[in-house]
Amino acid sequence: EAGVTQFPSHSVIEKGQTVTLRCDPISGHDNLYWYRRVMGKEIKFLLHFVKESKQDESGMPNNRFLAERTGGTYSTLKVQPAELEDSGVYFCASSQAGTVNTEAFFGQGTRLTVV
Amino acid sequence: AQSVTQPDIHITVSEGASLELRCNYSYGATPYLFWYVQSPGQGLQLLLKYFSGDTLVQGIKGFEAEFKRSQSSFNLRKPSVHWSDAAEYFCAVGARGNFNKFYFGSGTKLNVKP
Known part of the structure; x- marks a missing residue:
């Protein structure tokens, strides 16, 4: 089973440009x-989707x-316009709906x- | 407010030596506690977690952690470190009601000397 996949792995852009990051969660993870x-x-936490909400x-x-997160599948994170302080590593995580034992x-x- | 402190930014240990990584948290209730590891080029991998019950928690790769409420600590230990343990380790508190909304510490980078 495929894990959580993020694209691209690296991106270098100029200040003022737009960048879109993509995350494909594990299939079936709400x-x-x-x-x-x-x-x-x-x-630091940015945001949380449950399905498409x-x-x-x-x-x-x-x-x-x-x-x-259109259709509740993959998600995109767009930064527009990008600033210098936006540099960093962006992580995506997914988990099943459920109880406290659900792993991210x-x-x-x-x-x-x-x- | 919730916060997690990992006081050691870098730690170097010799292969075969024991390891303890420190973690202190601030949280208004009994916390959900986690340790994650990030190896080079990899995503974060869950080592272990504590929700309730036995305060000594066993995880993967031979790691364990002990929850000490009186000290607000959740230190990670391993009796004998292997070269493959070289990575960055993150302690985290999970929010009540949304336990995968994490408050992470700043991480501890572990170097392992041969």
């Missing part, structure tokens, strides 16, 4: 999470970030560099 790690600091977007830093599985992350 929950999808986005996290970000900036400059070797802690990994945003359950919690309290961690989204500002309105330059737009996350979607993480992708390998997308390293975004804004120059």
Whole structure:
């Protein structure tokens, strides 16, 4: 069974450009999470989808970030326009709906560099 | 507010030596606690978790962790480190009501000397 897959693995863009990150969760996982790690600091929660609905977007830093999960399958995270402080590693995780014993599985992350 | 502190940014141990990685948390209730590991080029992998019950938790790859409520700690241990354990380790608290909404520590990078 395929794990959580993120595309691209690396992206280098100029300040002011737009970048779209993609996450393909494990098939059948209703929950999808986005996290970000900036400059070797802690990994921070961005938002949580349950199927196609945003359950919690309290961690989204500002309105330059737009996350979607059309059809409840893969998700995209768009940054427009990108700023230097957006550089970091963006992680996606997915989990089944259910009880406390549901494990979250993480992708390998997308390293975004804004120059 | 919830927070997790990993006081050691880097740790170097010799292969075969014992290991303890420290984690302290701040949370208003009994926490859900996790340790994740990230090997180079890989995603985060769950090592172990604590929700309730026995405060000594066994995980994969020979790791264990002990929840100490009085010290607000959840330290990770391994009796004998292997070169393949070199990675970055993250302690995390899971939010009540959404336990996969994690509050992570800043991570500890483990180097293993031959």
